[in-house]
Amino acid sequence: MHNQYIAGLLGVSVGQVNRVAGQCMRQSDQLTMDEGAPLSTKITGRIDGRPWCTMIDFEEVLDLSVHLMTAA
Structure with missing residues (x-):
């Protein structure tokens, strides 16, 4: 995952993105992502x-x- 990229887009810290991503990992099988x-x-x-x-x-x-x- 491009945590630094996402943090820059949203104007938040990489740590914040990491925390949310960690909380959402259980649901990640339901997500689709583009290249x-x-x-x-x-x-x-x-x-x-x-x-x-x-x-x-x-x-x-x-x-x-x-x-x-x-x-x-």
Whole structure:
């Protein structure tokens, strides 16, 4: 589970998310989850006038930041 991502979206601490998640684990078999964790970041970069991607996933942030630091 992306506890840090969820905490950031909700504006709560990771500890709060962990506590609620722990309480809900018994019910987790009834939950369905999509893949990915899209950030609400506006895509401003363009290639040929079109956005370079539709969204940035939480799991991609570290790799993307390494690419940006390398390019700088």
